[in-house]
Amino acid sequence: MLEKVDLSKKMTKEEYKEKMPVLESRLGELQRQCKSLNIPVMVVFEGFGAAGKGVQIGRLIQSLDPRGFEVHAIQRESEEEKMHPFLWRFWTKTPAKGRIAVFDGSWYRRVLIDRFEKRTKKGELSDAYHSICSFEKQLTDDGCVLIKLFLDISKKEQKKRFQKLLENKETAWRVSKGDLERNQRYDDYQAIMEEMLQRTDTDYAPWMIVEAMDKRYAEVKIYSAVIRALARQVEKVSHEKAEAEALKAVLPMDETVRAAAAAEEAARNVSDLQESVLTKADLTLSYTKEEYKKRLKKLQKKMEILHSELYRRRIPVILGFEGWDAGGKGGAIKRLTEKMDPRGFVVNPTASPNDIEKAHHYLWRFWRAVPKDGHIAIFDRTWYGRVMVERIEGFCTRQEWQRAYKEINDMEKDWADAGAVVVKFWMQIDKDEQERRFKARQENPEKQWKITDEDWRNREKWDQYEDAVNEMLLRTSTDYAPWIVVEGNCKYYARIKVLETVVNALEKRCSRP
Amino acid sequence: MLEKVDLSKKMTKEEYKEKMPVLESRLGELQRQCKSLNIPVMVVFEGFGAAGKGVQIGRLIQSLDPRGFEVHAIQRESEEEKMHPFLWRFWTKTPAKGRIAVFDGSWYRRVLIDRFEKRTKKGELSDAYHSICSFEKQLTDDGCVLIKLFLDISKKEQKKRFQKLLENKETAWRVSKGDLERNQRYDDYQAIMEEMLQRTDTDYAPWMIVEAMDKRYAEVKIYSAVIRALARQVEKVSHEKAEAEALKAVLPMDETVRAAAAAEEAARNVSDLQESVLTKADLTLSYTKEEYKKRLKKLQKKMEILHSELYRRRIPVILGFEGWDAGGKGGAIKRLTEKMDPRGFVVNPTASPNDIEKAHHYLWRFWRAVPKDGHIAIFDRTWYGRVMVERIEGFCTRQEWQRAYKEINDMEKDWADAGAVVVKFWMQIDKDEQERRFKARQENPEKQWKITDEDWRNREKWDQYEDAVNEMLLRTSTDYAPWIVVEGNCKYYARIKVLETVVNALEKRCSRP
Structure with a gap:
């Protein structure tokens, strides 16, 4: 999926200034709608180091009501987290209905950095993909909007950004050894990312690739992606509500329920064979x-x-x-x-x-x-x-x-x-x-x-x-x-x-x- | 899943004779309904050798209109089939809407017998499971009813049945070396089957375990399972049709379509960023x-x-x-x-x-x-x-x-x-x-x-x-x-x-x- 990405995309200041106010107010409005419709939302930021995840998250939340979201920065597992199954720290952070959770890094760490650094063993990889897909399917089946953003920059640009950070005493700490290692072996790391994108780009939780060389362009694209995903779910949930109301008006609920129950009963009647796992139990077993x-x-x-x-x-x-x-x-x-x-x-x-x-x-x-x-x-x-x-x-x-x-x-x-x-x-x-x-x-x-x-x-x-x-x-x-x-x-x-x-x-x- | 199966289940002749006529006429009726509602149906028979797959298929089709079904016996891959991807022979056998396809053996061969006989290499196994689940999800997403029956018998019973077949010249050919090998290593083969059941028992295509020691019991259970699955889909499709009709009466279709289109348009407007894979193409490239x-x-x-x-x-x-x-x-x-x-x-x-x-x-x-x-x-x-x-x-x-x-x-x-x-x-x-x-x-x-x-x-x-x-x-x-x-x-x-x-x-x- 990364192959077809055009990293040269840019946006002029004028265009940016024209677009942003519209997007900002629309996002705020959608947050309120999600709240009133009880829709939980998760926004995941992944991508190359120095691609600007932090900056973009900062910009995104500016339009959000701070009482309605939280941001989770996902680092290497803590001692406490290591003592639990790998998805535990993410399950416990899933948002309540109507709330937004933003992830700076995520469960994908397991199949990206941790894999690159050989912290994830080879045999664990296939299980990890299975767990991730199952996790995301369970959440989205339950009505959660899961937006996955992948910020893409080139090797050269990444190196430039790291150097700039290193030159300044106050920002040098932000560049880790691991960052530099991944820049040096950019192609290897990109191959890992590509595999990840392919194995987890599903209909229920698709990836959105964000060309992140130009910050303005990336910001507008991220806002647009989030807005589109939320608007679609708001539309869907409202529509279902309206349909249910409309149906109630024509088909009295009782009747529908009764029809379904009758069909169920008919199906039961032809198969009143009791499964006997339970009847097998010998209930005379006893001790004095x-x-x-x-x-x-x-x-x-x-x-x-x-x-x-x-x-x-x-x-x-x-x-x-x-x-x-x-x-x-x-x-x-x-x-x-x-x-x-x-x-x-x-x-x-x-x-x-x-x-x-x-x-x-x-x-x-x-x-x-x-x-x-x-x-x-x-x-x-x-x-x-x-x-x-x-x-x-x-x-x-x-x-x-x-x-x-x-x-x-x-x-x-x-x-x-x-x-x-x-x-x-x-x-x-x-x-x-x-x-x-x-x-x-x-x-x-x-x-x-x-x-x-x-x-x-x-x-x-x-x-x-x-x-x-x-x-x-x-x-x-x-x-x-x-x-x-x-x-x-x-x-x-x-x-x-x-x-x-x-x-x-x-x-x-x-x-x- | 096999652990909890009670193989001692039996049915008396009287009970059997009482139940079967009802089941037979109901199945015939459901076949006609599936035909008129354009529902495709697949019934898969898997399980231990000599568990009676052939006999049970014979009994099941007795209630079906022969113009509406076909039975596929799945043997080891032919030369022709070996020269195609493994799912090819199954994809080409998927039934048209309104028709029933019965499989005596199936795509599960790949992860059962072929695996046991080391015809499926270790590295291929995980891919095979992925392919199978994806295949079944695609079909059921498309409205197909997929009924998977697993016929279970004990090691002892299987041995007895093989011996009986071997004693008679006319039936001895039906017992292969592979059959006897799998009986001898029953526990190993059962472990392979258990893994298969666990990895492929999904909400869209669940397994039904059939205790097959007693033929009457098994037959009634299979009829019941097929009837239940068909009745449910007939009910679902009819219900959706009725709902659509009812909705059309209250919400004129135009309006619904118009509302959806407007929402779509609104979402587009906030994100009129053109992805530029295409615009990247340099159309001035030419040759003399x-x-x-x-x-x-x-x-x-x-x-x-x-x-x-x-x-x-x-x-x-x-x-x-x-x-x-x-x-x-x-x-x-x-x-x-x-x-x-x-x-x-x-x-x-x-x-x-x-x-x-x-x-x-x-x-x-x-x-x-x-x-x-x-x-x-x-x-x-x-x-x-x-x-x-x-x-x-x-x-x-x-x-x-x-x-x-x-x-x-x-x-x-x-x-x-x-x-x-x-x-x-x-x-x-x-x-x-x-x-x-x-x-x-x-x-x-x-x-x-x-x-x-x-x-x-x-x-x-x-x-x-x-x-x-x-x-x-x-x-x-x-x-x-x-x-x-x-x-x-x-x-x-x-x-x-x-x-x-x-x-x-x-x-x-x-x-x-």
Whole structure:
């Protein structure tokens, strides 16, 4: 893509002065529209060193309301960042709906500078491209406008700019050894950039090449690109809104919903074959109290020792718990963590998303909770809500939950690629056992708070949940992040199985060099 | 994904007999609906040997109108197929709109059996996955229903089935050495299958695992899966049609179109910066007649020699020609091929698609014309129509032409990965030169047929085309398939540049070991 770039482009001062006021006011207006339509925006600046990324970002934000954006300068990974999966620092910086995030450098560092400096190993490169494309697809599928600008200058121009900076004491520090090395080996670095552009120029997140030899020209081009992308999304979202309104007027919503539900039901009727991952679980498995106590003590001891080995070896661990209401998640988590050093783990209870979480991609809050190397994160309910409750209650569209299987697999793979142990538990009980537990809770004044009307309502949808759970187990059980179905009618048995599984997974991981 | 499969599933004869008549009549009905709604359908059968693919396909088609489907049995590549890119034989088998294609084995062979037997080299694997996902995304984006069924049986069951086949003289031939080898190394082969399932289980083309130990159970599950997928698409397409109708009633179409056009225009106005790949072309470049003749002779001689070397070395060549009307494509192609052995090349003129072509994906007709190894295919106008005339005339949606850049890059990469030399020429002239040539044609009785009203109409859209061409050149010029802008005001110069470029590219390719 760089081959066809004409770096001789220039703009006269007059033309520039004529154009800019129009562009500036239009950009401000679009920012306000994006805010009111809840459109999140990301603007990425990449390109050659000294191409003027900093200057151009400064000019771009002059037209923006400062309460509505943030700028992130992406340097080499910090110690903290190194202890997380590579996309972690970018996921946590994705903007809320209606806000703009500008990136001076970005996740592309991984396949550019870090690759050039051999910080990214050869085997990691293909994974990194996969992760990047998946990241960008997930964000744009979710309605984010992602604008990727690549600032291009020639080798000669770059050298000139570096020299000018070096001549002045106050700016010399801005030119690093790496900058000079990349200028000397400009062709090699350009080849890396070209490969990057080709592999990541997608329909959902295309690259815009900016000829950056002339600052005025570049500025006008950047403004124009940002304006075009925002205008298009504003137009699209407004149009969809208008269409939905218009449709509501002619087709009463009820009818549409009813028609869709009927079709769904018809399709179900011809295929009422229950997938049986769950029915396979042998719920008669049990331990006596004595057996339980003996095993528990031994396993907890092992866990304690493994936990400190994990810490020493900087291995992160992510454990997800899902299951039927009253399936015994809480009890199992308690026994698992009882003897562990509390400074080394955190339990994240997952409720329905709060306002801030709702304003982000549904995976954002889980990315934020990724543990750093050597730590354990336990999730009481997880990101799988998307393909269970959100699917069944219609909190997301069919497209959204169908897409989620791959999104989740990709996320877990990113974690595993970064060295994490990832295990997910499904706490399985049968319908009768659930009823017994619900009733016992209601009769026990100390446990009454644990049981709500919603629990009883969910229970009515048992079959729908069973379908969804079976599909989830099938599509998202992988070698890097397996699902373990825990036979839970006997609590003793369930707790031991969880502990045992975790201990085995950690022992296996620790035996790796 | 295979880990969670319960192979013990069975169905009684009674249940089977009760369910099948309903399923059979429903499938027949859906086939008719797909036909009337122009929905193309592909059903892929993959899985372990002796899992019953053949039997199940036989049962599935019993409910189908035989005029509406075809079944393709995919064996090891034939000599003919080996001489083409690996997806070629599948692209050419994609069904027309409204038809059903069933695949007994498929493109997954490349990452399964062929990989197991080391016919697919290690370095090719990642490319193969990329190609497969891109292929499936392109088809489903285009409205095709792609149903992927994976028939799963255990090692023990597979062995039993093979033995039973071997015991009988009439069926023994059906068990190959490879089958037995894969049974012996069942775990290794299963690991390969598991990786395949994980990497290709996407939202647009998910896998359905079919527990195939019990034939009745498997048959009902396959029918149900196919019915569900078809019903969903029928519902979706009907719904979209109804919505479009309803919208037309409330929002007169003109207005919607006008609003979209106005928004587009507004976006253009703020960024009337012309990309200048084209304006960079120095149209004063020229040769005298003597120079031209001298060079032409030399180059044509070289071309003749190279052509036979290509043939000996089995190198395929794909040359695409685009350019302004009267830009000199025909003349350049004529000089290029004049001295070549006519058995070794073919010139494909690309007009607007005919009915059969329209009933397929827009890239289908170009895949069909891919030359076999050692041959040259020249295209007078190409697959780039999608991002030029179709974009400008509104023959496809914005989503469609935006998606096309990557689709085309992926296609050309598939060709290059298969060893092809791919070069694309843009014949550039300026607007005045075009007018001169148009007028000259009109005045010459022998050339009058070459100039139509449409040519004059297209000329009025010069600026729009220029924008589109510049974007095309930028996004689709790659190292494996570069664009060459040919300065064409002087026909002599243009013809020599084309010949010279081809000769250089071929010499370079022939110098590779």
